[in-house]
Amino acid sequence: EAGVAQSPRYKIIEKRQSVAFWCNPISGHATLYWYQQILGQGPKLLIQFQNNGVVDDSQLPKDRFSAERLKGVDSTLKIQPAKLEDSAVYLCASSSNIGVSGNEQFFGPGTRLTVL
Amino acid sequence: GENVEQHPSTLSVQEGDSAVIKCTYSDSASNYFPWYKQELGKGPQLIIDIRSNVGEKKDQRIAVTLNKTAKHFSLHITETQPEDSAVYFCAAPPSGSARQLTFGSGTQLTVLP
Numbered sequence: 001e002a003g004v005a006q007s008p009r010y011k012i013i014e015k016r017q018s019v020a021f022w023c024n025p026i027s028g029h030a031t032l033y034w035y036q037q038i039l040g041q042g043p044k045l046l047i048q049f050q051n052n053g054v055v056d057d058s059q060l061p062k063d064r065f066s067a068e069r070l071k072g073v074d075s076t077l078k079i080q081p082a083k084l085e086d087s088a089v090y091l092c093a094s095s096s097n098i099g100v101s102g103n104e105q106f107f108g109p110g111t112r113l114t115v116l
Numbered sequence: 117g118e119n120v121e122q123h124p125s126t127l128s129v130q131e132g133d134s135a136v137i138k139c140t141y142s143d144s145a146s147n148y149f150p151w152y153k154q155e156l157g158k159g160p161q162l163i164i165d166i167r168s169n170v171g172e173k174k175d176q177r178i179a180v181t182l183n184k185t186a187k188h189f190s191l192h193i194t195e196t197q198p199e200d201s202a203v204y205f206c207a208a209p210p211s212g213s214a215r216q217l218t219f220g221s222g223t224q225l226t227v228l229p
Binding site: 004031033040041042043044045048056091093095097102103104105106107108109110 | 120122148150152157158159160161162165205207213215216217218219220221222
C-alpha cells in the first residue's frame with residue numbers, strides 16, 4: 001500500500017511570508033495528524049482530524065497557523081505570516097482507528113521549513 | 117497532560133552489543149506505549165509497541181518491557197547492527213485523548229562497526 005505523501009519536501013522562505021504544506025494520507029485512514037518537529041526534539045502535535053472534523057487543535061498557534069481537511073482525505077497546513085521559530089520539519093501522519101493495530105500512526109517523510 | 121521523559125539522549129555501542137533506551141511517563145491511565153525509529157530525512161516508523169496488559173514483548177532482536185507501577189518502559193536492542201543507527205522515540209497517549217501520542221525527546225543511537 002502507498003504510504004503517506006507530503007509536499008513539498010523542502011521550503012525556504014523569508015520571515016513574514018506565507019507557506020502551505022500538503023498531505024495525502026494512506027487510503028481509508030480516517031484520522032490525520034500534523035506534527036511540528038524542531039531539530040533535536042520529538043514530534044509535537046499541532047492538530048488532529050477525524051474524517052473532515054477537527055478533534056484537537058489546542059496546540060495550534062491559531063494566530064498564524066491554519067489547517068483544513070475539507071473532503072476528509074487530503075489536508076493542507078498553512079503558516080501566515082511565518083516567524084523564525086517556525087523553522088522545523090512538519091510531519092503528517094495517519095491512522096486507521098480499526099482494530100488493535102488502529103492506534104499505529106504512519107508518518108510521511110515531512111517538509112523541512114527554513115525561515116530566514 | 118502526559119509528560120514523557122527519555123534517556124539517554126545519545127548512545128554509542130559497538131556492533132553486536134546491546135542497547136537500552138528508557139522512558140518514564142506521568143499519566144497512570146496510559147495504556148499504550150509505542151517505539152518509533154526515525155532515520156535521517158524520513159518520518160518516524162513504528163518498530164514495536166506494548167499495551168498495559170503485558171510486561172514484555174519481543175520481535176526478533178528488539179524487545180520492550182513495561183513497569184506500570186514505576187511508570188517506565190524500555191527498548192532493548194540486541195546484537196546491534198550498523199543499520200540500527202537512527203533516532204529512537206518513545207511515546208505514550210495523554211489521558212482522555214482520542215488516539216493521540218506524546219513523544220519523548222529522542223535518543224540518537226550510533227552503532228560503531
